[in-house]
Amino acid sequence: MPNAYQLLSTAELDSLIDQLEQATDEIRAKGLKLDMARGKPSPEQTALSRPMLDMLTSETPLVDGNAIIDNYGTPDGLPCARKLAAEILDVDPANVIVNGSSSLNLMHDLVVNGLTRGIAGQEPWFRQGEIKFLCPSPGYDRHFAITASFGITNVPVPLLEDGPDMDVVAELVENDPQVKGIWCVPKYANPTGITYSDEVVRRFAALKPAAPDFRIFWDNAYAVHAFGDTDDKLLNIFEALKDAGNDNLVYEFASTAKVTFPSSGLAFITASEADMAEIRAAFAVSRVSCEKFSQFAHARFLRDLDGVREQMAKHATLVRPRFELVERKLTEGLGDLGIASWTHPHGGYFVSFEGPEGSAKKIVSLMKELGVIMTGAGATWPYGKDPKDTNVRIAPTYPSLEDLGAALDVFVVVVKLVAARLERSSR
Amino acid sequence: MPNAYQLLSTAELDSLIDQLEQATDEIRAKGLKLDMARGKPSPEQTALSRPMLDMLTSETPLVDGNAIIDNYGTPDGLPCARKLAAEILDVDPANVIVNGSSSLNLMHDLVVNGLTRGIAGQEPWFRQGEIKFLCPSPGYDRHFAITASFGITNVPVPLLEDGPDMDVVAELVENDPQVKGIWCVPKYANPTGITYSDEVVRRFAALKPAAPDFRIFWDNAYAVHAFGDTDDKLLNIFEALKDAGNDNLVYEFASTAKVTFPSSGLAFITASEADMAEIRAAFAVSRVSCEKFSQFAHARFLRDLDGVREQMAKHATLVRPRFELVERKLTEGLGDLGIASWTHPHGGYFVSFEGPEGSAKKIVSLMKELGVIMTGAGATWPYGKDPKDTNVRIAPTYPSLEDLGAALDVFVVVVKLVAARLERSSR
Numbered sequence: 001m002p003n004a005y006q007l008l009s010t011a012e013l014d015s016l017i018d019q020l021e022q023a024t025d026e027i028r029a030k031g032l033k034l035d036m037a038r039g040k041p042s043p044e045q046t047a048l049s050r051p052m053l054d055m056l057t058s059e060t061p062l063v064d065g066n067a068i069i070d071n072y073g074t075p076d077g078l079p080c081a082r083k084l085a086a087e088i089l090d091v092d093p094a095n096v097i098v099n100g101s102s103s104l105n106l107m108h109d110l111v112v113n114g115l116t117r118g119i120a121g122q123e124p125w126f127r128q129g130e131i132k133f134l135c136p137s138p139g140y141d142r143h144f145a146i147t148a149s150f151g152i153t154n155v156p157v158p159l160l161e162d163g164p165d166m167d168v169v170a171e172l173v174e175n176d177p178q179v180k181g182i183w184c185v186p187k188y189a190n191p192t193g194i195t196y197s198d199e200v201v202r203r204f205a206a207l208k209p210a211a212p213d214f215r216i217f218w219d220n221a222y223a224v225h226a227f228g229d230t231d232d233k234l235l236n237i238f239e240a241l242k243d244a245g246n247d248n249l250v251y252e253f254a255s256t257a258k259v260t261f262p263s264s265g266l267a268f269i270t271a272s273e274a275d276m277a278e279i280r281a282a283f284a285v286s287r288v289s290c291e292k293f294s295q296f297a298h299a300r301f302l303r304d305l306d307g308v309r310e311q312m313a314k315h316a317t318l319v320r321p322r323f324e325l326v327e328r329k330l331t332e333g334l335g336d337l338g339i340a341s342w343t344h345p346h347g348g349y350f351v352s353f354e355g356p357e358g359s360a361k362k363i364v365s366l367m368k369e370l371g372v373i374m375t376g377a378g379a380t381w382p383y384g385k386d387p388k389d390t391n392v393r394i395a396p397t398y399p400s401l402e403d404l405g406a407a408l409d410v411f412v413v414v415v416k417l418v419a420a421r422l423e424r425s426s427r
Numbered sequence: 428m429p430n431a432y433q434l435l436s437t438a439e440l441d442s443l444i445d446q447l448e449q450a451t452d453e454i455r456a457k458g459l460k461l462d463m464a465r466g467k468p469s470p471e472q473t474a475l476s477r478p479m480l481d482m483l484t485s486e487t488p489l490v491d492g493n494a495i496i497d498n499y500g501t502p503d504g505l506p507c508a509r510k511l512a513a514e515i516l517d518v519d520p521a522n523v524i525v526n527g528s529s530s531l532n533l534m535h536d537l538v539v540n541g542l543t544r545g546i547a548g549q550e551p552w553f554r555q556g557e558i559k560f561l562c563p564s565p566g567y568d569r570h571f572a573i574t575a576s577f578g579i580t581n582v583p584v585p586l587l588e589d590g591p592d593m594d595v596v597a598e599l600v601e602n603d604p605q606v607k608g609i610w611c612v613p614k615y616a617n618p619t620g621i622t623y624s625d626e627v628v629r630r631f632a633a634l635k636p637a638a639p640d641f642r643i644f645w646d647n648a649y650a651v652h653a654f655g656d657t658d659d660k661l662l663n664i665f666e667a668l669k670d671a672g673n674d675n676l677v678y679e680f681a682s683t684a685k686v687t688f689p690s691s692g693l694a695f696i697t698a699s700e701a702d703m704a705e706i707r708a709a710f711a712v713s714r715v716s717c718e719k720f721s722q723f724a725h726a727r728f729l730r731d732l733d734g735v736r737e738q739m740a741k742h743a744t745l746v747r748p749r750f751e752l753v754e755r756k757l758t759e760g761l762g763d764l765g766i767a768s769w770t771h772p773h774g775g776y777f778v779s780f781e782g783p784e785g786s787a788k789k790i791v792s793l794m795k796e797l798g799v800i801m802t803g804a805g806a807t808w809p810y811g812k813d814p815k816d817t818n819v820r821i822a823p824t825y826p827s828l829e830d831l832g833a834a835l836d837v838f839v840v841v842v843k844l845v846a847a848r849l850e851r852s853s854r
Contacts, residue, residue, distance in 0.1 A: 038499065046497040050485040053720070058477040070473040072465065072689045100527060101718040108713040112539050116553070116577050124578075126543070126553045142715070149712045150543050151551075262499045263716040285576045286535040288569070289690040291528040293480070294718065 003338035003356075005423040013424050020417040024370060027410050032371030034407040039190065039349030040398040041258055041315070042322075048314050049260040052301035056293060069296050075099075075289045076280070077268070080299035085268035087305040088223055089254055090236050096270045097279065099290040103255040103267040107217055108146050110251055110269075113282045114180060115150055119213035120248065120278070125152075125180055134172060134182035136164040138352055138380030138391045140190040143183040143219065154382035155179075159192060163200030170207060177210040181217055187234040188222035191380050191393040192352040193345020195232035205240035207249065215275075218252040224312050225258060226347035227319040238270075248272045251279075256298060258349070259311055266298050322396040322404055326351050329405065333412030339419040342394070351394040352380075355415055360389045362418045363411075370414065372407045430765035430783075432850040440851050447844035451797060454837050459798030461834040466617065466776030467825040468685055468742070475741050476687040479728035483720060496723050502526075502716045503707070504695070507726035512695035514732040515650055516681055517663050523697045524706065526717040530682040530694040534644055535573050537678055537696075540709045541607060542577055546640035547675065547705070552579075552607055561599060561609035563591040565779055565807030565818045567617040570610040570646065581809035582606075586619060590627030597634060604637040608644055614661040615649035618807050618820040619779040620772020622659035632667035634676065642702075645679040651739050652685060653774035654746040665697075675699045678706075683725060685776070686738055693725050749823040749831055753778050756832065760839030766846040769821070778821040779807075782842055787816045789845045790838075797841065799834045 005013060062069040064078045076082060077098030086093035099106065115131075118124040125131045133147040136159040144154050155172065158165040164184070172179050184204075186196040196204075204216060218237060226232070237250050250272075256265035271279060302308050327344060330353075334340050342353045355363055360377035367374050375393040378384035394411075396404055432440065489496040491505045503509060504525030513520035526533065542558075545551040552558045560574040563586040571581050582599065585592040591611070599606050611631075613623040623631075631643060645664060653659070664677050677699070683692035698706060729735050754771060757780075761767050769780040782790055787804035794801050802820040805811035821838075823831055 040499055043498070046489075049497070050489075053483045053485045053487065056480045058480045060480065062473075062477075070476070070688050070691070071470070072467055102714050105714050112543065116539065116542060124553075126551075142712075145712050149709075257715075261497050261720070264497070264718045264720050282576075285569075285572050287529050287532050288684075291691045291718065291721065293688070293691050294721065 001338065004336065005339060005420055010424070010427055013420060017417065017420050017424060020413060020420060023413045024366070024417060027370045027413065030371070032406065032410065034372045034399060034403050036395050036399060036404070036407055037373045037375050038398070039258075039395050041262060042318060042398050042400070044318050045315055045397070046261055048311065049301070052260060052297050055297040055300040064296060064299075069292045072289050074292070075284065075287065077290050078292055078295045078299065081266060081295035082268075084299050084302060084304065084308075085254070085266065086270070088308060089220065089252060089268070089270055091238055091252070091270045095273060095276050096268055097276070097283065098266050098268045098295055099283065099287065100267050101255075101257075101264050101291070101294065103219065103221065103253040103257070103269070104142055104146075106253055106267055106269050107143070107219065109282070109286065110215075110217070110279065111146055111150065111152075111181070113279070114213060114215070117282060119215065122213040125213070128178070130178055132176065132179045134164075134169060134179060135382045136182070136184065137382065138191055138386070138393070139183060140185055140219070141375075141379040143217070144382045147181070147183075148383065156382050159189065159194070161194055163194070163196035166200055166203040170203065173207050173209050173214060175210055179209070180211055180214050183217050183219070185219050185221055186237070187220060187232060188225055188345055188348025190221070190348065191350035193343045193348045193350055195234055198235045201235040201237055201240050202244065205237055205246055205249070206244040207246070209249070214249075216250045218250050220252055220254045222258075222348040223254050224308055225315075225349070226312070227316040227323060228346040230346050232346050248274050251275065256302070258315075259302070259308060260298060264294065266295055319397055321401060323351065325401060325404055326394060326396050326408060329408035329412060334415060337416070337419075340415055349395060349397055351396065353392040353394055354390045355392065356419050356422055357388045357390055358422060359415070359418045360386055360392050363392055363414055366414045366418065367411065370410050372410050428765065431763065432766060432847055437851070437854055440847055444844065444847045444851060447840060447847060450840045451793070451844060454797045454840065457798070459833065459837065461799045461826060461830050463822050463826060463831070463834055464800045464802050465825070466685075466822045468689060469745060469825050469827070471745050472742055472824070473688055475738065476728070479687060479724050482724040482727040489723075491723060491726075496719045499716050501719070502711060502714065504717050505719055505722045505726065508693060508722035509695075511726050511729060511731065511735075512681070512693065513697070515735060516647065516679060516695070516697055518665055518679070518697045522700060522703050523695055524703070524710065525693050525695040525722055526710065526714065527694050528682075528684075528691050528718070528721065530646065530648065530680040530684070530696070531569055531573075533680055533694055533696050534570070534646065536709070536713065537642075537644070537706065538573055538577065538579075538608070540706070541640060541642070544709060546642065549640040552640070555605070557605055559603065559606045561591075561596060561606060562809045563609070563611065564809065565618055565813070565820070566610060567612055567646070568802070568806040570644070571809045574608070574610075575810065583809050586616065586621070588621055590621070590623035593627055593630040597630065600634050600636050600641060602637055606636070607638055607641050610644050610646070612646050612648055613664070614647060614659060615652055615772055615775025617648070617775065618777035620770045620775050620777055622661055625662045628662040628664055628667050629671065632664055632673055632676070633671040634673070636676070641676075643677045645677050647679055647681045649685075649775040650681050651735055652742075652776070653739070654743040654750060655773040657773045659773050675701050678702065683729070685742075686729070686735060687725060691721065693722055746824055748828060750778065752828060752831055753821060753823050753835060756835035756839060761842060764843070764846075767842055776822060776824055778823065780819040780821055781817045782819060783846050783849055784815045784817055785849055786842070786845045787813055787819050790819055790841055793841045793845065794838065797837050799837050
């Protein structure tokens with residue numbers, strides 16, 4: 001079906017372009033300074049966690065059961081923090097390590113471990129020739145940056161409505177022993193906001209990798225991050241592994257970066273018993289033990305999964321209006337034109353926007369010119385190469401509602417202008 | 428000169444051994460449980476930092492200049508924390524990154540960076556064949572464990588009274604391009620407690636490495652950790668580099684693990700401007716940004732170098748009596764015998780003890796049997812191989828004075844017995 005601009009005569013199109021260029025001139029004159037680049041909680045959201053700063057004082061007994069908080073020890077993390085993390089991930093606390101404030105850092109260190117020491121008794125990857133990681137795309141730029149930085153080949157695979165295209169994934173994982181990992185954000189995926197279906201999770205759990213040292217990097221970053229009325233349900237992949245009779249296949253990560261404080265939350269990892277033993281051995285070399293005061297404060301503040309849910313409900317009241325505004329502004333501005341589509345997530349931090357072919361770089365660049373910073377076009381694809389140059393990531397949480405509204409008004413004008421110009425130049 | 432046991436007749440020696448075996452039987456019967464294994468501050472020491480837990484509350488403004496504390500950003504660390512770290516190391520804050528709670532973790536990550544991405548435009552080490560690190564020995568077991576875990580060859584070099592034997596170091600570093608690093612604890616070295624002389628620091632600074640990607644891992648862990656009347660003075664290696672017209676040669680590390688809380692202090696690194704740019708780029712891949720609340724609390728609690736010195740003076744009042752007790756007990760028990768020697772540090776966490784050849788493993792093992800845990804014999808040498816099996820590390824800070832006294836009494840008996848048995852079996 002032709003889109004609205006294709007139906008215009010060339011004269012009509014030229015007039016539209018004139019009109020939109022005038023609109024951008026007016027915007028430019030305002031000298032806007034707005035930022036929709038990264039998935040950052042707003043100041044109102046981070047303020048929700050301020051009471052955590054009252055949890056510990058100089059009078060607090062610094063013990064958690066037998067664990068000593070103010071000295072070395074408990075390299076797997078405090079029992080109270082491991083319990084909390086295990087509740088969030090619905091796994092056994094015995095298989096959880098809480099360490100540091102960055103789950104990205106844990107992922108990085110496990111890629112390093114595969115690369116340098118090897119996984120499951122196999123040779124280190126760097127002695128195995130070309131190594132490949134699968135990258136469901138569009139996906140998370142910081143994941144792709146880790147593997148790319150080590151010279152690992154990032155192989156894009158299609159991300160569909162219900163998760164990665166599992167026919168493609170299975171074909172590659174089960175036949176190519178050079179494929180050692182896949183980057184997944186299984187719930188409220190960055191950036192499309194979709195959640196993997198039960199069927200997709202089951203197919204992941206049933207994979208028979210060609211490489212015994214293949215692992216799924218299951219970054220469950222948005223496990224408890226619903227903001228709407230519905231919370232997507234993600235099948236527990238460790239349950240699915242049991243059903244499939246599989247084991248030693250998944251590293252699962254999460255953090256409280258967007259539950260409490262970005263950069264200063266808790267980061268954790270869980271895996272099979274055998275994998276955890278290997279991870280413990282690797283971490284024993286690189287860390288004496290973990291920062292424990294933040295763990296203790298978190299456990300006191302969030303208490304348990306119910307406490308986490310209460311906290312996330314407060315976040316939702318702040319996040320939901322922003323996503324509603326995105327939906328409303330895009331629908332009002334672009335809904336009837338057929339030149340673009342976007343996702344309608346129930347949680348997470350992003351809306352993924354698809355413009356006409358060849359539009360994304362132009363859109364982001366013109367937005368910047370007009371004073372609105374967005375995530376770089378292409379960032380959601382390995383090596384920054386979006387094959388059709390269509391995907392733009394919208395991160396609506398950080399700006400105030402007013403600023404977000406202003407930024408989206410600019411976005412609508414910019415998308416229209418870029419689309420109209422593309423149509424014009426195709427004639 | 429023969430030692431006291433060599434001067435005994437065999438009958439006298441047998442009678443001494445009988446007597447010492449009786450003494451160990453009596454100790455065994457007590458069922459002691461004492462620990463002198465690791466360089467851990469005592470509970471009294473960690474209690475000194477409890478007021479830090481009152482530094483932040485829910486009412487504290489969470490900004491440090493332009494830096495936002497409760498959200499992403501400032502990947503190099505908070506300005507206040509970088510300033511504090513720079514004062515401790517006497518360097519430019521612009522060249523300091525404060526990140527995480529473990530300086531060991533920072534060292535690990537820079538070895539990883541050399542190994543996987545390469546340093547100064549060179550090929551990654553893992554593509555350069557056999558890689559070697561020099562290990563002044565006796566030294567710090569956790570340093571040696573990092574390089575060993577990656578299959579890097581740890582090469583012991585002699586540690587003398589004033590630092591590593593620089594003739595040996597220069598010979599290896601300047602002629603063998605496979606030598607990519609050296610592990611140094613330049614002040615109050617672990618375990619001998621010596622401080623590198625100005626001459627040694629100057630020779631380090633003047634090295635002309637065969638490998639452009641050689642770096643000195645300068646772990647200044649005990650920069651402010653004097654406990655006696657004298658504080659050893661360590662020449663600033665970056666000043667020495669300037670004097671030598673050298674550059675891009677040193678990664679310097681430190682932490683507040685033994686200023687505030689072990690495992691929960693601040694870790695930091697400094698290097699040349701060019702090296703810092705490379706380190707920033709590597710860290711940008713592996714970390715979004717750093718934990719900042721702990722940094723903020725530290726900067727408020729310790730304030731500046733004067734504040735650090737006040738805090739360390741309080742530590743000294745607790746640490747000094749323990750080291751004095753070690754000196755007294757060893758002198759009283761072993762001073763006249765000529766069978767052993769030990770170091771007399773002015774700071775740090777260890778006394779290094781040298782028994783007769785072939786004694787160290789036997790001493791540590793018998794101590795364990797009698798209920799006193801010490802650092803494993805050999806741990807202070809690469810691969811746990813102390814060539815003469817003489818070195819035992821004494822870590823006196825953690826036990827109470829009473830427990831420490833009891834442990835040292837056992838140690839004196841055990842050293843005597845092991846020495847007497849060795850003399851007996853040599854006849």
